[in-house]
Amino acid sequence: MKHCFVNCLIAFSFSSVLQAYRWSPTPENDARVKACEGGDVSFPWPIVTDGKDEEIVYIDWLFQAPGKANVSIAIYVEGNFFTKANKDRFTFTPNAGLHLQGAQTDDAGRYYVRVNLHDEKCLLTSVERMVTLSVAERAPAVQNDSFLVTMSDAIWDDVIEDWTLQLRCGRFVDFGHPPVDVIWTMPSGEVRNSSHEDNGTFVLSVSSPVQGGNYSCHLPPSAPAARCLTDTSPLTAAARLYVDDKDVRLYLLELWVQFSNMVRVNSDQAYLLQNQSRFIQDQASLLTDQDSRLQGYASLLQVYARLLQDQSRCILDKTSLQDEIIDNLKEEMTNLKLGLAERTFSSCVDWLAVDARSGVRTLTVHGEAIRVYCDQTTDGGGWTVFQRRQGGSVGSVDFYRGWEAYRGGFGDLQGNFWLGLDNLHSLTSSRDSLLRIDLRKFDGTNGSAIYTGFHVAGVDQNFKLNFDSFAGGSAGDSLSYHNKQQFSTYDADHDSSNINCARKRLGAWWYKACDFSHLNGRYKDSRVYGEDGVVWNGFDGHFSLTFSEMKMRPA
């Protein structure tokens, strides 16, 4: 047979069918077969030969996906079954059948089987059959609420002149082939298959006369398997339709619509109210925060208020104290003014008792007022200054002056000045005084010289200098040489020299012949050697000094 098979292959041709065989009745040619996704499906194709000499040479199977060309998927030859690539899920079942394991959605399409035979004349013939396979996607578990019955709005039917409405059962995708209807049970007990819409709902149209009562729907018992449903529990749902008359029904429908709207509106309002509630809660928590913060501020403000009260009390206390002090001061001032008005001061010691500050004061001496400068700081104060040399901006006072100038005095009591010989006589004539001379070198060293029993004679003795003795001082004694000497100016020579010492020295002093000290000499701006300068021999020789003050205090 093998050699013949080869020959027959060579001689192969698609001749017309000889009818020397027969197919079993099922499946019919062009049958539709349904498989669930992942499940098995068989194409039995039993074929029976009816001639002794007629034998199957080989069988081949082809597959045609929708809209595509045939492709070979398997072949059976000499008792061996071969599958093409990726088609090993197909197995052979006698005598021309195929079994597909784990059907997939892309397995859907047309399957052809071609049985190739030869007869005793080695003439090859082939016969074909075909099935169309649908593969349904496996549906998820069906939930009961998928079968809820809903009711449509009523529609006026002009033909029957009555209202119709529809009951809808379920929402799921129909995979099945052939389509499975939902079975409705009417209030009368009558069973009716529903029509079926594309979106998977099953609609029962109810028209006049509408029966009131329970309408229930359920899938037929075979449906879950046929439709790849995984849940085979009874799937039924029911609605009760109240129908007394059409007005009542319409009223009920209106109520239904209103209720639906109300539910929708209510749910909208509920959402709105929830939002508002949340907003109010937020505000409340915000207010709580602010409240606690305000309470904090309030307690802080109370503390501040207490502090301010304390401070105001302190201020009031202080103010009353100040008022008291001011009153006392005013009283004292008044007393002082009264006292001052009645009082006269003959020396800076008198002034020291009422005013400890140094400065220009008025003394009354022999009924005559004299303006003087009181030094209230040096050595206990009470000093009446009658000569000062200090240079500087107020130092440009010329001390090379004549007799009348020295008699009356000149300069500025706050700066460089000579108080006047008449005043000196007046201040010292009635009592002995201490004479104090304060000096300063250009290097800043201070020195002083003190003499007791100081007084200056009158103009009749040309203001002769008188004192008892040198009483000490770091500047040394450079005035005893001049004791008992008359005062000389360049225009009044009362010295004991043959020359005019005042002209020679360019000053005015109690010259003898001529001097050991010369504090009315020419003021020099630096430490310059010269007999014409401001000189105190015992302090810095003939070098000019930067500062000189002559003062007296009653002994």
Ligand SMILES: [Ca+2]
């Ligand atoms: Ca002379």
